[in-house]
Amino acid sequence: MNSQFLFSLISGIFIGGVAGYLGSLMLSKRMALVGDALGHVALPGIGLALLFGLDVSFGAFLFLLLGIFLIWLFEIKTSLPMEALVGVVFVASLAIGFLIVPEPELLEALFGDISKVSFEMMIVSIIFSLLIFLVINRIYPKMILANISEDLAKSEGIKIKKENFIYLLSIATMVALGVKIVGSLLVGALVIIPAATARNLSKNLKEYYLGSVVLGILSCLFGILLFRLTGILAGPSIILTSTLFFLVSLIFKR
Amino acid sequence: MGNIILKVEDLNVESEGERILDNLSFEVKEGEVLTILGPNGAGKTVLLKTLLGILPYKGKIEWTSPTQGRGLPLHGKTSRPDHPKKIKIGYVPQRLPFIKDIPMSVGEFFKLKVSSEKEVKEILNSIGLKDYNPPTASSHSSFYSEWASNILAKKIGDLSSGQFQRILVGWAMVGNPQVLLFDEPTTGIDISGQESIYELLEKLRKERNLTILLVTHDLSIVYKLATNCLCLNKKMLCYSVPKELTSERLSQLYGGKIKFYQHSHE
Numbered sequence: 001m002n003s004q005f006l007f008s009l010i011s012g013i014f015i016g017g018v019a020g021y022l023g024s025l026m027l028s029k030r031m032a033l034v035g036d037a038l039g040h041v042a043l044p045g046i047g048l049a050l051l052f053g054l055d056v057s058f059g060a061f062l063f064l065l066l067g068i069f070l071i072w073l074f075e076i077k078t079s080l081p082m083e084a085l086v087g088v089v090f091v092a093s094l095a096i097g098f099l100i101v102p103e104p105e106l107l108e109a110l111f112g113d114i115s116k117v118s119f120e121m122m123i124v125s126i127i128f129s130l131l132i133f134l135v136i137n138r139i140y141p142k143m144i145l146a147n148i149s150e151d152l153a154k155s156e157g158i159k160i161k162k163e164n165f166i167y168l169l170s171i172a173t174m175v176a177l178g179v180k181i182v183g184s185l186l187v188g189a190l191v192i193i194p195a196a197t198a199r200n201l202s203k204n205l206k207e208y209y210l211g212s213v214v215l216g217i218l219s220c221l222f223g224i225l226l227f228r229l230t231g232i233l234a235g236p237s238i239i240l241t242s243t244l245f246f247l248v249s250l251i252f253k254r
Numbered sequence: 255m256g257n258i259i260l261k262v263e264d265l266n267v268e269s270e271g272e273r274i275l276d277n278l279s280f281e282v283k284e285g286e287v288l289t290i291l292g293p294n295g296a297g298k299t300v301l302l303k304t305l306l307g308i309l310p311y312k313g314k315i316e317w318t319s320p321t322q323g324r325g326l327p328l329h330g331k332t333s334r335p336d337h338p339k340k341i342k343i344g345y346v347p348q349r350l351p352f353i354k355d356i357p358m359s360v361g362e363f364f365k366l367k368v369s370s371e372k373e374v375k376e377i378l379n380s381i382g383l384k385d386y387n388p389p390t391a392s393s394h395s396s397f398y399s400e401w402a403s404n405i406l407a408k409k410i411g412d413l414s415s416g417q418f419q420r421i422l423v424g425w426a427m428v429g430n431p432q433v434l435l436f437d438e439p440t441t442g443i444d445i446s447g448q449e450s451i452y453e454l455l456e457k458l459r460k461e462r463n464l465t466i467l468l469v470t471h472d473l474s475i476v477y478k479l480a481t482n483c484l485c486l487n488k489k490m491l492c493y494s495v496p497k498e499l500t501s502e503r504l505s506q507l508y509g510g511k512i513k514f515y516q517h518s519h520e
Contacts, residue, residue: 141366148353154308155345156367203409204359 005228007122008114008181012220012238014129015177016190020216021136022171023195024209025143033083034168036188037090038175041067043097043184046109050102055121056109060184061176067093068168097184111235112183114224125177132170139163144205181220182235193242194219200249215245259284259320259341259433259465260305265313267297267304274300276489278313282482284320284432287459287466289476289496292486293508298469299348301486302435305467306345317341320432320465341433344426348437348469354411360421361406369428378405380461381424381454383417416447423454427462434458436468448472452479473504 019035026035042060049059067089074085101109108116117125136143146153146160153160171191178187198211223238230237260282267275274297282288290298303309319341353363364374383405405417413421426434436455443451452475458464470476476483476496483499485491485507492503 144356144358145366147356149347149350151303151306151308151347152345152350155306155343199357202357204357204407205362208357 004115004117007119008117008234009221009224011117011122011125012114012181012224013217014126015174015181016216016220016238017213018129018132018216019174019178019190020194020198020212020214021133021209022174023191023216024198024212025136025140025147025167026191026195033188034086035171035175035191037086038064038067038172039179039184039187040090040097041093042175042179043109044093044100046179046184047097047100047102050105050109051100057121057176057180060179061172063093064172064176068172108183110183110185111233112179112181112186114181114227114234117180121180128173128177132173135166136170139166143167182238186235186239189239189242190216193239193246197246197249200253215242219245257284257318257320258282259318261314261316261318263314265304265311265315267300267309267311274488275304278490280484280490280493282465282467284465285459285463286481287468287479289480289483290467290469290486291473291476291483291507296487298486299437302345302437302467302469306343306435342429342431344431344434346422346426346434346436350422356410358410359406360408360410360413363410363421364425364428367425367428373428374406377424377427380427380458381420382450383420415443416450419443419447419451420454423451427458430462431464433465433467436466438469438471455479
């Protein structure tokens, strides 16, 4: 087992865990596809990073910030639902991304390449994952309340816009880290599937978010091991592992 | 009853260029039960939200904290810094359509609002959920703690609508508010369930000297529970004691002929 493999495994575990945690808030918000959309928004950034030989997560993050800013701007200017705005930004980015990403690296941009995870990148992934975890942990009850009813949350003095912004920024950070592991097309699945599985299995919040985190970690762990054993692409391997857990959860649904 | 707890003067609320509330002025005294009546779209919910401070408005809304020395536990973290007099308002919204989608126990729902376990148990007690008998109510040491832990562990989605409504009322009571705002508290509950919700309100009002503002379509409540009623259809059409609420006034309010017992929910 070489050390590079270990770097990617450890990064995957941290990112998978925090993606699951974020996902547990996304489902209840009926925003399940935001992670997906943001993954695509990252694509032009990945393309530029590849062109100029920069780290893809860095490029992705810059474009995610731009994407969030645009969505926020459109939201102020129009009264369209969030999903529609996200949709517009998402397809536009995808189109631009395809034009920018150099063809030989298209596969890497879309499905990730864990063989590029360096020691430094692992450290960065661990630090940011823990940071996101701490931040989300703080706003978790407020977000849940806002999901239940915005009015109720407001009547408790919760600043919904602020909490939403923090949440969106956390997702963007996670997506920027995640594109390296599973690529821009599949990063959304890292968020959605573990949480969906956990929901099938849980009867209270604690089980739900712990389950999401554990399933996110297990998906990345087994997915990357599967990649190691069989040589199939790591990104799809992780997502399929995750999907398998989901299918099994349907049997035990409570 | 005594001191004025809420004073509203020339209240105007607009949304997207449309006037929703037009020049409302009224007062509510401590310990009163004010029911707010009106047809759909009359601005009842908007009025409650405006009073809560979550919608922008023009005019004056003045909450005055009632008789201080009742030894209410003042929580360090007050949730509404925008109310300088620190009146505590509990709010029960009209519908919570998403809550049953979220895997959450009753206890966790209470924990979203910071509160001690002791307070939660007191509240469960006063909303009458001790009548809930766990299937294994046998000869255990403490019956009290058994039902309490049982209901607290229950999934919100598994509650009956009557139980859920009680939980919402209880949730609004966390932190010992002096005022309760209720938005159609009995939508979707059968008649005996409705009765018990109103009995509960009356009980809480007496126990805790609450002032209650209640939006309802249920005219029988107005006659039973209310000390005052406000008829609203964008403008204030009447403000009176319930017995002055004649069929004439109601026809004027809802349009068409209405007798109070012919009321139906959508």
